[in-house]
Amino acid sequence: MIELKKFSYWYPGTEQPALDRVSLSIAEGEFIGIVGANGAGKSTLCYALSGFVPHFYNGETEGQHTFNGQDMASLDLGQLAGQVGLVFQNPFNQISGARFTVREEIAFGLENLGLPQSEMRARIDEALELVNIQDLAERSPFSVSGGQQQRIAIASILAMQPRVLVLDEPTSQLDPDGTRDMFTALNKLVSTRKITVILAEHKLEWLATFCDRVIALGGGKLRAEGSPQAVLSSEQMLRLGVGRTQYSEAAARLLRTKQLPVTLEQAKKALK
Amino acid sequence: MRGGSIYIERSSGLHWLHPLTKVALTALCFASAAALPGLPWLLALFVGLLLPLAIWGRLTGAFLKACLLVVGPFVLSLTIIQGFFSGGETVLFKLGRFAFTQEGLLAGLTFAARLLVALGGTLLLMQSTPQPHLMQALTERGFPPRIAYVVLTAIQIFPSFQDRAQVIMDAQQARGLELQSGLLNRARLLLPMVGPLILGSVMDVSERAMALEARAFSSPARKTSLNTLADSLLQRAVRWLLALAAAALLLWRLWSALQ
Amino acid sequence: MNLRVEGVSFRYPSGVLALDGIDLAIPSGQLLAILGENGAGKTTLVKLFNGLLRPSQGKVYIGDWDSAEHTTAALARRVGFLFQNPDDQLFERTLAREVGYGPRNLGASEAEVKRRVARALKLVGLHDMAEAHPYDLPQPQRKLLALAATIAMDTPILVLDEPTIGQDEVGRGAISRILTDLHRMGRTLIMISHDMDFCAEHAQRMLVMLNGKIHVEGTTEDVMGQTKKLDEAEVAPPQLVRLAQALKMPGTPLTVDDFVDEYKQWRKKKKSK
Numbered sequence A: 001m002i003e004l005k006k007f008s009y010w011y012p013g014t015e016q017p018a019l020d021r022v023s024l025s026i027a028e029g030e031f032i033g034i035v036g037a038n039g040a041g042k043s044t045l046c047y048a049l050s051g052f053v054p055h056f057y058n059g060e061t062e063g064q065h066t067f068n069g070q071d072m073a074s075l076d077l078g079q080l081a082g083q084v085g086l087v088f089q090n091p092f093n094q095i096s097g098a099r100f101t102v103r104e105e106i107a108f109g110l111e112n113l114g115l116p117q118s119e120m121r122a123r124i125d126e127a128l129e130l131v132n133i134q135d136l137a138e139r140s141p142f143s144v145s146g147g148q149q150q151r152i153a154i155a156s157i158l159a160m161q162p163r164v165l166v167l168d169e170p171t172s173q174l175d176p177d178g179t180r181d182m183f184t185a186l187n188k189l190v191s192t193r194k195i196t197v198i199l200a201e202h203k204l205e206w207l208a209t210f211c212d213r214v215i216a217l218g219g220g221k222l223r224a225e226g227s228p229q230a231v232l233s234s235e236q237m238l239r240l241g242v243g244r245t246q247y248s249e250a251a252a253r254l255l256r257t258k259q260l261p262v263t264l265e266q267a268k269k270a271l272k
Numbered sequence B: 001m002r003g004g005s006i007y008i009e010r011s012s013g014l015h016w017l018h019p020l021t022k023v024a025l026t027a028l029c030f031a032s033a034a035a036l037p038g039l040p041w042l043l044a045l046f047v048g049l050l051l052p053l054a055i056w057g058r059l060t061g062a063f064l065k066a067c068l069l070v071v072g073p074f075v076l077s078l079t080i081i082q083g084f085f086s087g088g089e090t091v092l093f094k095l096g097r098f099a100f101t102q103e104g105l106l107a108g109l110t111f112a113a114r115l116l117v118a119l120g121g122t123l124l125l126m127q128s129t130p131q132p133h134l135m136q137a138l139t140e141r142g143f144p145p146r147i148a149y150v151v152l153t154a155i156q157i158f159p160s161f162q163d164r165a166q167v168i169m170d171a172q173q174a175r176g177l178e179l180q181s182g183l184l185n186r187a188r189l190l191l192p193m194v195g196p197l198i199l200g201s202v203m204d205v206s207e208r209a210m211a212l213e214a215r216a217f218s219s220p221a222r223k224t225s226l227n228t229l230a231d232s233l234l235q236r237a238v239r240w241l242l243a244l245a246a247a248a249l250l251l252w253r254l255w256s257a258l259q
Numbered sequence C: 001m002n003l004r005v006e007g008v009s010f011r012y013p014s015g016v017l018a019l020d021g022i023d024l025a026i027p028s029g030q031l032l033a034i035l036g037e038n039g040a041g042k043t044t045l046v047k048l049f050n051g052l053l054r055p056s057q058g059k060v061y062i063g064d065w066d067s068a069e070h071t072t073a074a075l076a077r078r079v080g081f082l083f084q085n086p087d088d089q090l091f092e093r094t095l096a097r098e099v100g101y102g103p104r105n106l107g108a109s110e111a112e113v114k115r116r117v118a119r120a121l122k123l124v125g126l127h128d129m130a131e132a133h134p135y136d137l138p139q140p141q142r143k144l145l146a147l148a149a150t151i152a153m154d155t156p157i158l159v160l161d162e163p164t165i166g167q168d169e170v171g172r173g174a175i176s177r178i179l180t181d182l183h184r185m186g187r188t189l190i191m192i193s194h195d196m197d198f199c200a201e202h203a204q205r206m207l208v209m210l211n212g213k214i215h216v217e218g219t220t221e222d223v224m225g226q227t228k229k230l231d232e233a234e235v236a237p238p239q240l241v242r243l244a245q246a247l248k249m250p251g252t253p254l255t256v257d258d259f260v261d262e263y264k265q266w267r268k269k270k271k272s273k
Ligand SMILES: Nc1ncnc2c1ncn2[C@@H]1O[C@H](COP(=O)(O)OP(=O)(O)OP(=O)(O)O)[C@@H](O)[C@H]1O
Pocket: A142, A143, A144, A145, A146, A147, A148, A173, A175, B001, C012, C013, C014, C016, C017, C018, C036, C037, C038, C039, C040, C041, C042, C043, C044, C045
């Protein structure tokens, strides 16, 4: 569905590539996690996978970059918008401000897609429920708490029902239950609607529990790729500044196994 | 509250009117401001039309206050300037070499009244219409959405600047900046305020532009709207009448000027 | 310095009742974590500590000061504040000036300002970039910069709203070291966080909020053990506590060391049975 082949990208006026010869192939219906230290290139990769690189950011690219077999550079953001959704890292700037209430704010994207009213209403109600903010629907999207604002930002993109959903640290302001619920909801979308979800996160436990595949970045390069357990339990994560779950850390001190547990279930099994 | 606006929420008939009806009304106000011949006419329009509308919209206090705030300074400066410098026979009083004349006073007041009528109409429109609904009404009539968004955020920028300014002011105080009255202190405040305000908005612009794209803003699809703006045959008729009246006024003015 | 909140309620002008009858005493030198679901009222509560919000009802005392009698700027001598959104507080041209802004306002000498700036930037690991522009840093680094600016004010009380957001292991490590240092120096530390693993490891006491009220309060071990109460407040315990519960192990291990010890003991006991 999305393919990068030896893809490099330089932000305008920089010497160091932000992405350095990254090769990656993403199939429909995959749930993919991206990990990496701050500055490793997670956000840039998110922009590339959603087409904002090269369409919004200028700068140099090298290598291949295709979406459904078409060269990404030949498509435009307007066409991509209905198919690929991007949730940004910082919730504070994602509110369009073009509308008054949370409900209307979520509608903004749907209006741009030209959906009929009845369809919009159904989608908005569904999105509000998915991120659990039904009770905020008639409030102003500006006078809410940090976590509530992040939920609004996510709901606004979810309602657009893109085939590919890219999320850049979407749970940074969410409470623990909210984070788990968000992952559960995304997982459900992947299995029922066969959408593709790509998610950059520091919260390793939830990546480990829900993702099909994890990609580790370091200094703009792809450093590891594979099943969550294989990637996240390795010592390399410590060197990359990603860290490991406390399940892995505890088990590392207690067990001699080839592959350390990374989730609660795995840890429970290993330590029983 | 961030992202607030001049709009004042009330449940009233004026609020409920279709935005374009109010736009037509505002157009009439502008035409009147330009075309009506003298002070009595202008004041009559204000007292006879705008004020009753404000009362109908349950906005009387807010409307008068805003008029005073916006037009007040003009009234003052215009009357002073015109009073002293536009000449005339009837001297009211003298300040050194300068004479303040009745004709000048009248000219100044008339000019201010023109402003009052034009701005009053605009204020009434803004206070009784959520700006997004106004933009929706315009885009539904073929106004380009991109321009609508820019206009919209420009209108909202003042209040959102204010909100943002508040947030930043909070932060500076939390870092020991004393917010006392006194001109010098206020001036000292300016830099730490303006810095993040401008920086913030520049940063915001690129991030916001991106966030807009993510919301399919440049999608080729024909845009739709969540809410249908209530309209009626009567309102359509009234709109046409208002527009005609405005055009007639302007034409009449042009014709009498040419005479 | 200690801090007391007596019978405080707060309502936003929009009508939302964000705090509802809060009584709280935080003794000097304590490291307290405030937890609770989104919108529980955490940020609202701590904004009362430096007067950014004023209680609709009740009193807040900072040491021997009644906060109602002091401006926010005056309270800033006693309470340092890290905002949830760092962009709300950054405005200078360079990192060094940014960090120096607070101390300068509080009347520190130029030499003193310099010293504090250097130390604070070093603490958060940004000393190499002292002359860079704050907005050249990505968001997580801006948060660290804002933290440095807060530390440089040298206040007896520090309030940190979500310090670990968006931080990788390195950033979390830096924040963890800073907290430990400040705690050792006897500062009163109040942090809001959703990062349960981090809170469990560092906080002495915890306060869980729910719908503008205090739902539970106590030592970290005590609070983390109250599964039912936490569940009601929609707060999930940290990984190690959940693992211990899943294994039906007794105790509430808060750090990996704790867990390893308790696990070994538990196994030994099981075997000897
Ligand atoms: N500026 C505001 N105007 C009106 N209501 C507000 C404002 N800010 C917050 N609220 C409301 O007050 C309540 C408490 O919000 P607060 O920001 O204190 O929550 P929080 O616990 O810090 O949440 P989070 O974890 O999401 O940051 C919420 O219901 C929120 O919607």
